Amino acid sequence: MATLDKPSEYKVIGTSPLRHDGVDKVTGRAAYGADIRLPGMLYGAVLRSPHAHARIISMDTSEAEKLHGVHAVITAKDFPDLESRIVELGEGLVNRKYQSNNILARDKVLYFGHAVAAVAATSLHIAKEALDLIRVEYEALDPVMDVRKAMEAGSPILLDDLRTDEFGKKGETPTNIAGHYKDACGDIEKGFKEAKFIVEREFVTKMVHQGYIEPQNATAQYNPDGQVAIWCSTQGAFGVREQVAEILEIPISNIRVIPMEIGGGFGGKIGVYLEPLAALLSRKSGYRPVKLTMDRSEVLAATGPTSGSYIKVKMGADANGKITAAEALLIYEAGAYPGSPVGAGMGVIFAPYRIENGVIEGYDVVVNKPRTAAYRAPGGTNAAFAAETVMDELAEKLGMDPIEFRLLNGAQEGDRRVDGSAYKRIGYLETLEAAKESAHYKTPLSGPHTGRGVASGFWFNYGGKSSASVSVNKDGTVSLLEGSVDIGGTRTSLAMQLAETLGIPAEDVRPVVADTDSIGYTEGTYGSRTTFATGWAVYETARDLIEKLKERAAILWEVEKDKVTFESGVFSSGDKTLTFKELAEKLDETGGPVVASAAVQPKGYGPGFATHIVDVEVDPETGKVQILRYTAVQDVGKAIYPVYVESQIQGGVAQGIGWALNEEYLYDEQGRLLNTSLLDYRMPVALDLPMIDTILVEVANPGHPYGVRGVGEVPIVPPPAAIANAIYRAIGVRMTELPMSPARVVEALIHKP
Amino acid sequence: MPSKTHVTATINGEEVEFLCEPHQSLLEVLRETLGLMGAKEGCNNGNCGSCNVILEGRLVNSCLVLAVEIQGKSVTTIEGIATPEGLHPLQQKFIEHAALQCGYCTPGFIVAAKALLDQNPNPSEHEVREWLAGNLCRCTGYDRIVKAVLDAADS
Amino acid sequence: MTKTMPTIFIPTPLREMTGGKASVVVSASSVREAIQSLEAEFPGIRDRLCEGNHIRPNISVFVDGQVSHLKMREKLSEKSEVHFVIAISGG
Known part of the structure; x- marks a missing residue:
């Protein structure tokens, strides 16, 4: 499909209509998962492990079952005992046995907060009382909390059946190393020989949480005929359906998932935790509906987070500033079960640059922490923190401006990545040029202990499967059914693409997010895919609708269909014309209602690049870092709904700032999570941040009819590196560990050479 | 009993x-x-x-x-924030400024902002940020929320 | 009859089987044929890429820079480039 590269002719795309669900969301009427109430509904609660690593010797639920008001108690014995098998469950690939064991521990608990039993009762208070009556006997085992220790021979083993996978070759001995990956190009030794300057550093980052404000929740109604309905907060209703079907071994056709409004996800609401529990509790309690909601401590201890990591980067440049070699080792915490985003981190780490001689090696390692989930550009932020800090140090050694150094080495169309693939049209250099020309970069920064940092970032983006369906109303409005959960304005970004294609105002489209029985298969809202891929589905649907409406106009005008043309919302044949709305009014005289639908799996998704500039002030006494000014430049392909594109960028930056300065999981020596509240897990508040300026660069993606690239993920990639580079300019120390909390900054200043 | x-x-x-x-x-x-x-x-x-x-x-x-x-x-x-005549100015400005993404924190922010404007009809940006420091938003980075509150105060 | 000669990029961990070669030009008009050709030249390599008659579930196939949904069945042209990479998911 050729790109409709006529931006000036767009009537709807690029404008800022009010979002369709705005009033519901500012009046408190929007119904989120926990807002559902069903007649006779029971309330559930989950018992969780106090140990980070222990064998379950025995469980006795009899006292809990006797408590007045308790209707069901379940343990892993109520779950099918699944064999190991790798399956695609909406969240990418998982071993269904591990996923089942993560939802309810069977033989071993592998992290503090690991679920071991669940109760349904007439009130939440009774359910929690019942948890205290469940007796679990544990044999505590030594916890493994550090990836490098987990890799050592003799380290306690988490999963007896785990063997290292090396691109299709399985290791032979039990291990905590789930995967070992490697990409290489050119001749790394030759590359370092050609270098005049070489920088090598080690970096450590800690586990952080997605931090969505709405805790996980699920409500299920199981019926005696085997049908189950599930209301929940999820990024993808179809993914929930597949996971529940696989874990409980019930047919997909028996499950209907109704996605409620979702209070943030960022990758953390793709995999299921509560849905299978709610379904089983409903079945076991005599088919009463059961609602489960997590409290915040459960969210922090047992959902999300993303990997902490150890990363080593070595880069060399010649006297002219050309990068001659780049080498990286990335070791990522998978949490209790395999599946860290180390592969993505490897793909991000040198992505912005032309690397002729490169080696990137990665390890996916299990430790006694919660099984990690995707978090906005998963794996990317850790990697960019390391590489972009080294890039900054190289620029300094070369005496070059950090943007000029990146411009000299920046990747463009045709350049090959370390993994061998070649870029199509990308907009990295454009983000650097825009950053260089920005008001921010041109304004000198002065004052004691202040500094300016720059860093770039990359994200792959994704396509995936999407469906859409439209029907034309008599008044010329259009109802749009789609399966993409709306986390941040996508009802409107999709309605706008439909409106643009049909030549009608965005306000004339009524977008509805449908359940799994009401719309074709649609993957979740992740991978920065919704405006791109569901946008594709909407576009195809509109093209189909136009063809059908041409037939109706042909009937009205008594001409052949091929004599009818359509442009800018007007059907015409000779001197006869009808607007979309006028034709809609005449549908009943030409054959009745008109609907159209499309299902797509577009392949042409394009990666996104960003360059960020930040000014900081560091208090050398307390180590507190204040963000003075922030500008994020990003190639967005085409901004369909610019205010929400900017908002995605601002939100990603804010999360990146939290990751950079404050957020981390704190464990004691026994592996117990110490900061299980939002007071102690410190996310940025309004007072911590300045306004976040954005510059949208639009290098159209040739793989989308309107040039869309994903925009949601890449903005979280550069912030920690940009801030570390700014701190260096402010106080002269290189920060190599996240978060760069006041204590770590003071520590670094004490050891400043 | x-x-x-x-x-x-x-x-x-x-x-x-x-x-x-x-x-x-x-x-x-x-x-x-x-x-x-x-x-x-x-x-x-x-x-x-x-x-x-x-x-x-x-x-x-x-x-x-x-x-x-x-x-x-x-x-x-x-x-109870909207009136029978329509949205409260804060609600209108939140929509106009795109001051929400997922919308989950939005009721809390609007109630908090109303409490601020009831006692300080003309807050500075810093005062808005300080007042709203008790409300967490993970989607927006607060930029548009602060602008919406300042704009509502002006109107 | 002209033969289609696409370029297959060898994942780094498998280069121990190709004598260090990073890419190989093979005669093949589909990914399945390409893997057959590779196997003929470098015995054992097929098992690293495939499980039974399918590409391993954790490996994505990219043809000319675009993800292939057809995988083994994907048609290749003269200038095609094929990459096998570990699957990546987004948030």
Whole structure:
């Protein structure tokens, strides 16, 4: 499909209509998962492990079952005992046995907060009382909390059946190393020989949480005929359906998932935790509906987070500033079960640059922490923190401006990545040029202990499967059914693409997010895919609708269909014309209602690049870092709904700032999570941040009819590196560990050479 | 001894009676007993502000107030912010400025911002940020929320 | 009859089987044929890429820079480039 590269002719795309669900969301009427109430509904609660690593010797639920008001108690014995098998469950690939064991521990608990039993009762208070009556006997085992220790021979083993996978070759001995990956190009030794300057550093980052404000929740109604309905907060209703079907071994056709409004996800609401529990509790309690909601401590201890990591980067440049070699080792915490985003981190780490001689090696390692989930550009932020800090140090050694150094080495169309693939049209250099020309970069920064940092970032983006369906109303409005959960304005970004294609105002489209029985298969809202891929589905649907409406106009005008043309919302044949709305009014005289639908799996998704500039002030006494000014430049392909594109960028930056300065999981020596509240897990508040300026660069993606690239993920990639580079300019120390909390900054200043 | 306490209060201008257990929070009673689902639970310990309501003119986290404490008192929730004529200016400005993404924290922010503007109709950016520091938003980076509140104050 | 000669990029861990070669030009008009050709030249390599008659579930196939949904069945042209990479998911 050729790109409709006529931006000036767009009537709807690029404008800022009010979002369709705005009033519901500012009046408190929007119904989120926990807002559902069903007649006779029971309330559930989950018992969780106090140990980070222990064998379950025995469980006795009899006292809990006797408590007045308790209707069901379940343990892993109520779950099918699944064999190991790798399956695609909406969240990418998982071993269904591990996923089942993560939802309810069977033989071993592998992290503090690991679920071991669940109760349904007439009130939440009774359910929690019942948890205290469940007796679990544990044999505590030594916890493994550090990836490098987990890799050592003799380290306690988490999963007896785990063997290292090396691109299709399985290791032979039990291990905590789930995967070992490697990409290489050119001749790394030759590359370092050609270098005049070489920088090598080690970096450590800690586990952080997605931090969505709405805790996980699920409500299920199981019926005696085997049908189950599930209301929940999820990024993808179809993914929930597949996971529940696989874990409980019930047919997909028996499950209907109704996605409620979702209070943030960022990758953390793709995999299921509560849905299978709610379904089983409903079945076991005599088919009463059961609602489960997590409290915040459960969210922090047992959902999300993303990997902490150890990363080593070595880069060399010649006297002219050309990068001659780049080498990286990335070791990522998978949490209790395999599946860290180390592969993505490897793909991000040198992505912005032309690397002729490169080696990137990665390890996916299990430790006694919660099984990690995707978090906005998963794996990317850790990697960019390391590489972009080294890039900054190289620029300094070369005496070059950090943007000029990146411009000299920046990747463009045709350049090959370390993994061998070649870029199509990308907009990295454009983000650097825009950053260089920005008001921010041109304004000198002065004052004691202040500094300016720059860093770039990359994200792959994704396509995936999407469906859409439209029907034309008599008044010329259009109802749009789609399966993409709306986390941040996508009802409107999709309605706008439909409106643009049909030549009608965005306000004339009524977008509805449908359940799994009401719309074709649609993957979740992740991978920065919704405006791109569901946008594709909407576009195809509109093209189909136009063809059908041409037939109706042909009937009205008594001409052949091929004599009818359509442009800018007007059907015409000779001197006869009808607007979309006028034709809609005449549908009943030409054959009745008109609907159209499309299902797509577009392949042409394009990666996104960003360059960020930040000014900081560091208090050398307390180590507190204040963000003075922030500008994020990003190639967005085409901004369909610019205010929400900017908002995605601002939100990603804010999360990146939290990751950079404050957020981390704190464990004691026994592996117990110490900061299980939002007071102690410190996310940025309004007072911590300045306004976040954005510059949208639009290098159209040739793989989308309107040039869309994903925009949601890449903005979280550069912030920690940009801030570390700014701190260096402010106080002269290189920060190599996240978060760069006041204590770590003071520590670094004490050891400043 | 009855296990429940009878409470009479004024909620969003209307007199309301309900029975509650002594340990139940105002948030739980608003949502589970009275069906007012606009106040959200994000943390249940006063750190996120998603359950903000105005109690006797003061901004509170309804998760930290016991329901029995509102006997004879007046409470405004997000459901009571709009008027029969239409949206409150803050609600309108939140939509216009795209000051929400997922919308989960939005009721809390709007209630908190109303409490601010009720006592300080002309706040500075810093005052807005300081006042809203008790409300967590993970989607927007606060930029558009602060702008929406400042704009609502101007209008 | 002209033969289609696409370029297959060898994943780094498998280069121990190709004598260090990073890419190989093979005669093949589909990914399945390409893997057959590779196997003929470098015995054992097929098992690293495939499980039974399918590409391993954790490996994505990219043809000319675009993800292939047809995988083994994907047609290749003269200038095609094929990459096998570990699957990546987004948030």
